[in-house]
Each structure stands twice: as structure tokens, then as C-alpha cells.
Amino acid sequence: xxxxxxxILAVVGLKMAKKPGVTGKGVAIDGLVSALLGxxxxxxxxxxxxxxxxxxxQLDRIQHYIDDARAKLPTPRQVARPDxxxxxxxxxxxxxxxxxxxx
Numbered sequence: 001x002x003x004x005x006x007x008i009l010a011v012v013g014l015k016m017a018k019k020p021g022v023t024g025k026g027v028a029i030d031g032l033v034s035a036l037l038g039x040x041x042x043x044x045x046x047x048x049x050x051x052x053x054x055x056x057x058q059l060d061r062i063q064h065y066i067d068d069a070r071a072k073l074p075t076p077r078q079v080a081r082p083d084x085x086x087x088x089x090x091x092x093x094x095x096x097x098x099x100x101x102x103x
Contacts, residue, residue, distance in 0.1 A: 002038065003036075
């Protein structure tokens with residue numbers, strides 16, 4: 001979506017750069033190239049995802065990795081609870097207090 005918007009804006013920029021006294025043709029060309037690369041890269045990513053999602057073997061392999069990762073996660077009882085934090089204020093000099101965090 002952003003690549004298409006970038007292409008439109010780059011073309012508009014190139015048309016405006018043809019007018020006398022208007023600069024920015026190089027920036028418009030850079031934007032056009034960047035938008036095209038973004039469009040190509042987005043197409044490759046979407047195509048790759050489509051291949052993986054439509055491949056039953058790949059989906060089973062991904063599900064197996066997810067199940068293994070979930071099995072290795074600690075239970076809530078195994079997770080150490082952090083110590084409570086005490087927030088105290090201590091006067092440094094008259095009228096000025098400093099906040100201390102104590103674990």
C-alpha cells in the first residue's frame with residue numbers, strides 16, 4: 001500500500017520537477033526507485049507466505065516447532081517472582097527530597 005502511494009507521489013514529483021525553477025528531480029527519482037523496490041519486496045514476501053500457507057508439510061512443521069516451544073515454557077509456578085520495590089523519599093538538603101528505589 002505504501003509502495004503504491006510512493007509511486008504516485010514520485011510520479012507527481014517528477015512532473016513538478018519539469019517546471020522551471022522547481023528542484024527535487026533527484027529526490028523524486030530516489031522515491032520512485034524506493035517505491036519500486038518496496039513493491040517488489042512486498043510481492044516476494046506475500047508470494048513466499050502464500051507458498052508456505054498452501055503447503056501442508058510446512059504448516060505441520062511450523063505447528064510442531066510452536067508446540068515444542070510451548071512445552072519448554074515454564075509454568076507460572078516456575079517463574080520467579082520479583083521482590084517488591086519500596087519507594088522511599090529522603091531529604092538531601094532543606095526542601096529537596098530524593099526518591100530511592102530499594103529492592
